[in-house]
Amino acid sequence: MRFYGHGLPYLGELDVKGRLIVIEGPDASGRSTQIATLTEKLEAEGHAVVNTGLKRSELVSQGIINAKRSLGTGKRTLSLFYAADFADQLENKIIPALRSGYIVLADRYIYTLMARDAVRGMDRKWCHDLFGFALVPDLIFSLEVSPSELVHRVFQRQNTLDFYEAGMDMGLGEDMYSSFIRYQRLIAAEFKRMQARYGMIPVNGERMPLAVESELQDRILSFLVAQTQ
Amino acid sequence: MTEGPPIKYAKADGRLIAVEGIDGSGKSTQVRLLEQWLRHGGLRVFKTEWNSSDVVKEITSKGKKKGTLTPTTFSLLHATDFDDRYERNILPLLHAGYWVLADRYAYTAYARDAVRGCHPEWIRRLYSFARKPDIVFYFEVPVDVAVNRMLSGRPNLKYYEAGMDLNLSNDIFESYRIFQSRITKEYEAMVKSDGFVVIDGSLPIEEQQRLVRSKVSGLMSKEVVHKMMVGTGIESRTPS
Numbered sequence: 210m211r212f213y214g215h216g217l218p219y220l221g222e223l224d225v226k227g228r229l230i231v232i233e234g235p236d237a238s239g240r241s242t243q244i245a246t247l248t249e250k251l252e253a254e255g256h257a258v259v260n261t262g263l264k265r266s267e268l269v270s271q272g273i274i275n276a277k278r279s280l281g282t283g284k285r286t287l288s289l290f291y292a293a294d295f296a297d298q299l300e301n302k303i304i305p306a307l308r309s310g311y312i313v314l315a316d317r318y319i320y321t322l323m324a325r326d327a328v329r330g331m332d333r334k335w336c337h338d339l340f341g342f343a344l345v346p347d348l349i350f351s352l353e354v355s356p357s358e359l360v361h362r363v364f365q366r367q368n369t370l371d372f373y374e375a376g377m378d379m380g381l382g383e384d385m386y387s388s389f390i391r392y393q394r395l396i397a398a399e400f401k402r403m404q405a406r407y408g409m410i411p412v413n414g415e416r417m418p419l420a421v422e423s424e425l426q427d428r429i430l431s432f433l434v435a436q437t438q
Numbered sequence: 439m440t441e442g443p444p445i446k447y448a449k450a451d452g453r454l455i456a457v458e459g460i461d462g463s464g465k466s467t468q469v470r471l472l473e474q475w476l477r478h479g480g481l482r483v484f485k486t487e488w489n490s491s492d493v494v495k496e497i498t499s500k501g502k503k504k505g506t507l508t509p510t511t512f513s514l515l516h517a518t519d520f521d522d523r524y525e526r527n528i529l530p531l532l533h534a535g536y537w538v539l540a541d542r543y544a545y546t547a548y549a550r551d552a553v554r555g556c557h558p559e560w561i562r563r564l565y566s567f568a569r570k571p572d573i574v575f576y577f578e579v580p581v582d583v584a585v586n587r588m589l590s591g592r593p594n595l596k597y598y599e600a601g602m603d604l605n606l607s608n609d610i611f612e613s614y615r616i617f618q619s620r621i622t623k624e625y626e627a628m629v630k631s632d633g634f635v636v637i638d639g640s641l642p643i644e645e646q647q648r649l650v651r652s653k654v655s656g657l658m659s660k661e662v663v664h665k666m667m668v669g670t671g672i673e674s675r676t677p678s
Contacts, residue, residue, distance in 0.1 A: 214557075217509075217510060218557050219555025219556070267504075268501050268506060271497075272493070272496065276494075279492075279493055282522065283526070286493070286518055286522045289517050289518040290493075290494075293515050293518060297506070341557070341563075
């Protein structure tokens, strides 16, 4: 496997047997549902699957929660924090699983982190270089759902919008609703920008879950078949 | 609502002085004496230490206890700590005209993280936002001298502090010694490329401080230098 930059030199040559598959998309785009069903499907096909996500490492996640609570934490500080959290998962979970031949299904990867930073005005090149230690995934899917559809999905689940998912730290709108729509538009535009560069496959997430599911399954299974031939 | 006229930073921005060197090189003592001198002279001073931000400290120590830190997470947590202090304190204080004294700066990361195996270019890029200090003092001491100073003070070394994660030796003291000598090599390589001002850390404390103060006074306006010399007089403190 390749890295985006200088990688993790101290690990030496990585003997990786598994596959890394990433599903990106905003909250309420259906990521978790898709990952759950994909996991079942792939395991039924005989592949062992490990799930990972952002902000799940034991090491850093509490620290990120505290840092967000602490007023005045800078955006670059948070982005470094998230990078540390990601690195912890990459090295302690993703890479060991890949070495043992697992399929790693990642519920978001570095792209969400980079998009959040870019819309907040951080230098894209710096963010890209920051993640020079990240493995290049085998497949990256980006679930696309328009902000106006997204907002209804969130409201179906709960009656409020998440402060950060609504970009409330950015002063984008008069109220949370308009801020959410504007923020999600910016994020979507950023993902569009990244598509070609990182080889993301856009997937229309506005369809019924079953339709999205079968598209993802077909693409993943045919990729896996092609790899074994 | 108006934002007012654009903010112009004073020409005489603050000054940034960093001290570097391995543990036991005496840099913290020297930076303390420098701080006292500047304060005594009526300057506004802020001192900041490596790995001291409240937001990050707890996480780093938790990771250390659990022993799950990798060179990259270690490096990123230190960068997070640095940036937190940089954004909250260092940069705003510099804009406000303060003398900022940094007990260790990005160079510590360049040295330690490289020894731990991170790619040097990646580390440099990580810290590329950090302003270059006006002076970087490097306190140079033979590794054995520094190690003996450290060990005589408090003989219980910690796992990461001793570089035990690098598998240099099963003996924690031996590991520490090798780790420190590798860091020294990294520092030595930076002396020229990063323009360190080298201070011989085996000189008497007073003599080192005299050298430091004389170099620092080069950053002051004539009036301030005069005031500092009259008040706390470098000359009068010079051993004859």
